[in-house]
């Protein structure tokens with residue numbers, strides 16, 4: 259199912275949106291305070307299904323929004339320019355290597371559109387983040403979905419074989435760490451393959467969760483974009499920076515690829531609110547540490563509960579966890595929804611496992627209590 263469609267279908271009601279009252283919270287890194295707002299009974303379901311950062315908007319982003327509001331009748335060129343300059347500094351790349359997107363989903367679309375060719379196929383892991391498939395199909399491309407290995411790892415050897423079997427151009431989508439598994443790609447194998455990027459083999463690297471990665475082996479592909487025009491790295495402010503509703507993403511690529519992507523973008527795709535909030539969040543040295551600390555605290559709590567129940571979980575390098583539910587995933591998801599908790603949907607090749615977004619520790623406490631109650635009923 260298309261991720262955006264499912265989100266609209268699920269959240270189309272005022273009741274669900276009412277649960278999204280935004281309240282900021284800022285404490286010193288490592289010390290995570292329970293938030294005053296909670297999606298408890300009567301306020302809508304607990305949303306652990308879309309990998310949002312439920313700490314809420316960074317306080318500095320809230321302030322920047324308030325300050326910018328009186329200027330919102332102007333086009334956002336200045337604010338966008340300021341954000342891009344800040345991003346260039348942050349990633350140590352030139353401005354010509356950056357492009358703004360209305361969320362990183364738009365970056366993924368621009369990349370597919372820029373790389374599409376009459377004979378091009380898209381090769382992607384399955385399951386993975388699905389929208390790229392939709393974008394490729396809309397361009398008339400053939401899509402090859404390569405199942406993850408039995409250990410849920412991205413099967414680079416099988417993806418390479420799919421590329422080799424195609425006489426025309428291949429566009430390869432890779433999500434690192436992968437959604438829904440949270441697993442990192444094998445770094446050595448990945449780097450070797452990315453080194454082969456050429457006119458006939460382009461890569462879209464989705465690093466939406468990079469800021470959450472714990473594994474010291476992780477290396478972003480950003481460094482490779484400087485000299486190779488056949489790679490795009492997509493990043494987002496929707497996850498660790500907690501700005502999903504403001505729609506800010508960006509792409510990093512060689513200037514030649516950025517030009518090709520620009521040609522596919524809608525003019526003025528940026529909005530003032532997103533630009534000022536993103537810049538403030540990026541420049542807040544404490545926000546990322548706070549978010550990571552909260553995520554780790556939630557993760558530890560959930561892992562302890564899963565262990566107590568004898569349910570396996572994959573190593574987590576994101577703000578979500580892929581874990582066993584020992585039963586039908588769709589039924590589990592339905593029962594969780596009835597208990598007031600929305601968790602991830604069923605994904606291909608992984609029945610009996612579920613993707614759980616890691617909310618705040620207080621939210622995960624509610625989840626853990628519910629999971630234990632499910633065990634008492636023999637449901638997990």
Ligand SMILES: Cc1ncc(COP(=O)(O)O)c(C=O)c1O
Nearest residue numbers: 361362363387437466494496507
């Ligand atoms: C792997 C991945 N990439 C991209 C996105 C899109 O994020 P956004 O368009 O909000 O930047 C998501 C959203 O959940 C995702 O999981």
